[in-house]
Amino acid sequence: MATQQELEQLAAQLRQPNGAAGIDVANMMNENNIGMTHHSISRLGLRVGHRVLEIGHGNGGHIEYLLNKADALQYTGLEMSELMTEEARRLNQQWVENKQAAFFLYDGNQTSFNDNSFDKVFTVNTIYFWKNPVALLNEINRITAEGGWFNITFAQKAFMQTLLFVKFGFELYDTKKVEEVVAKTAWKIANTGSETETVKTKTGELVEREFTTITLAK
Template structure:
């Protein structure tokens, strides 16, 4: 795949736009579903809890989140207007339990201690100021809440041709160091491995990723 196409793919992975963005989002939902499922499992969702997802994409996984417990309330935030509209369209039937908000990627538009559980999958590569944004997450998470941060490991991510375009990659040690500079101090690291279709072709690749379960 030539450089311009790789660059366009990278841009749409970071911030899906228009028809191409919708197409990439469908692919992301399919290739990231394993990471999303492991993240949601790590949240240990209970009845009556409020969940925040940062970078919801098309939210094709919403039903699975809402079905994990009774009376779960979901909020998704995304920087992509295309994804905001697409997630609302695809999840119209869940509008009484779920809401989507377009935001600037830096300031979470919520009061302090709003959510019981927060998670994000494959977004950390695009955070402009990681420590500052982690502190935003800390701010809107309730005491005793759980934050799950899931990312592809640096050595694996470096093998993907599109990550040379505006991705910041982290090893487990580098991610731990970033988190330790934030208000968060307690974390558990779980390494996972799965086989997924490549985003640039039809071949299968082995992805190694990390699920960080972080508490106040």
């Protein structure tokens, strides 16, 4: 059984990986979240030349999968973790060099992008850490082109509340709660899809995880 200090440290790393431990946590996150990430990407409806933004890309181990979904895709990733920005650039060096991928730091609230900069946006397992969900959703709406989509993928509250570390800085959501937040923004909900998968928790147990992707349309 993990101690409270170990759980607090894990929660902090999941929010914003840093140091040597951050690399290990990022690798674990990529492995455990890959099903959710593929689900979110597959529901973006990517087409030739789409400009794609991801909020919270982690180590970027899934970028090649995304860029192979259609020709001439342009990917941009935003992270609050300097370590994850560096790691994603390292793991995706060929895509960065051919200018199909770019990774940037941001503060979790505002971006420096122009209006209508992206066709499709997605995020996986970051909503728990949003300090001001309404403001961030409206900021993403601003930088998304007319007719664009934003996929929010998250594990349902019923699953998340079984994990001991989530009491340290996580805001938990179910579909209704996300819908209530979205209703306060400029977005419209276009689609909702859920799946259940067997995963290993951050503390090593195998469990059934229900997760959902909510597609917002501008």
